[in-house]
Amino acid sequence: MKSLGIVVSNPDDWTARAISMGLAELGASAVMMDISELAVEIGFDLSFRKGGVDLFDLDTLIIRDMGRGAPQDVAFRFEALRSLADLGVTVINPPDAIVRAANKFATSMALRRAGVPTPRTVVTSSYDEALKTVERMGRAVCKPLFGYKGKDIALLRPGDADLIKDLLIRRGALYLQEFIETPEKRDIRAFVVGEEVAGAIYRVAPPGEWISNLARGGRAERCEISDEIERIAVDANRAVGTMYSGVDMLESEDGMMVIEVNGTPSGKGIYSALGVNVGRTIAGLALGVPMR
Ligand SMILES: Nc1ncnc2c1ncn2[C@@H]1O[C@H](COP(=O)(O)OP(=O)(O)O)[C@@H](O)[C@H]1O
Ligand SMILES: [Mg+2]
Structure with missing residues (x-):
């Protein structure tokens, strides 16, 4: 029987529980783990400890969510999961895909390359380019590159120069997309x-x-x-x-x-x-x- 883990920050999460129950119906079980307290040890042996579990011993790890944290934290967790995947643990979703999906620019590129229809989009750190893009699009949806749950999305119109400047100072780069009616x-x-x-x-x-x-x-x-x-x-x-x-x-x-x-x-x-x-x-x- 395969040994499985579900990575989830909230043990009461509906989806994680549904997956766990689904596994049980199929005769399998999984340990639920919050990897915010993961310890990776790189020495003669290699271990990925969380509580009493070494993630390296698992066959399959299902990622429900990565948890939030400071950028260093998040980078560490992704790298740890990517390493486990490289070492032969089946990680679902693959960490690289989760990273790509979390980044709206990377997603737009991947969709475009695969020929999947997606709205016209401009990503830029240039104020002039951003201004010109909004003029050209008429209405531009501005989303955080790593946004979620519809948070911090703005609808920009030609003439919103101050707002564009302000967003650019705060975000460093703007993801601008034509508004789809x-x-x-x-x-x-x-x-x-x-x-x-x-x-x-x-x-x-x-x-x-x-x-x-x-x-x-x-x-x-x-x-x-x-x-x-x-x-x-x-x-x-x-x-x-x-x-x-x-x-x-x-x-x-x-x-x-x-x-x-x-x-x-x-x-x-x-x-x-x-x-x-x-x-x-x-x-x-x-x-x-x-x-x-
Ligand atoms: N280009 C667009 N044109 C019109 N509405 C949009 C556009 N992009 C996003 N929206 C609206 O904003 C919501 C959130 O956008 P989305 O790209 O899914 O970001 P999030 O990661 O925050 O969910 C969408 O569900 C849709 O209602
Ligand atoms: Mg969405």
Whole structure:
């Protein structure tokens, strides 16, 4: 039997528990671990200790979340997981893919290279370039490079010179994306596991708003998984290198466009809205069991 671990910062996390229960249904079990207190020892022996567990002894490590922390902390944890992956532990999602997904610039590049439709985007540290981009786009969505949950997103318009300057001073670089007009102010979150979409929801922004994350008050509604959604979401997941992910899409006049691939997605929204439990599907993926 495989030995498994689930990396999670909050032991009560819905998704981590769902994966754990999914594993149990398939006859396996996993230790839950918060790796904020990891100790890696590099000597004659090599160990990756957390509590009484050496992560190096595990066959498979499922990452639910990396936890937050200072940049050095986060860099250390990623490097430790990357090393474990290099040493032969199966890490799901692969650390490099989680890093790529967390970085919106890297994600945009990966999508573009794989031919997955994504809105026109400019990333720059230049004030003049940023100003010109906003003039050209008319409306530009400015997102933190490492943003999440719809936080700190601004809609810029030509003439917002002071705001652009201020954002540039605070962030050092701006990620600017053309504003996509959608039928309603909504996006689509497709939950991809392996080569399939397990479920999809519309997230409808609250009245007067356009940012539709559930954490920002968005409302979840059932979304039929069209062929286009299936294909684009699976392609986006593959482009970023994740094995399971939450792919965010906007319905533009020119078809679906991917704006984000979340490499550590929560399964709770899709369970609440559709009753689809991705815990079991992710468990199947980790055990190499076909889930159809
Ligand atoms: N280019 C865009 N045009 C219109 N709305 C957008 C655009 N990009 C993002 N949004 C809105 O903002 C939300 C958050 O954007 P997203 O790129 O998914 O960042 P986050 O990582 O914060 O979730 C989306 O769910 C969508 O409602
Ligand atoms: Mg998003």
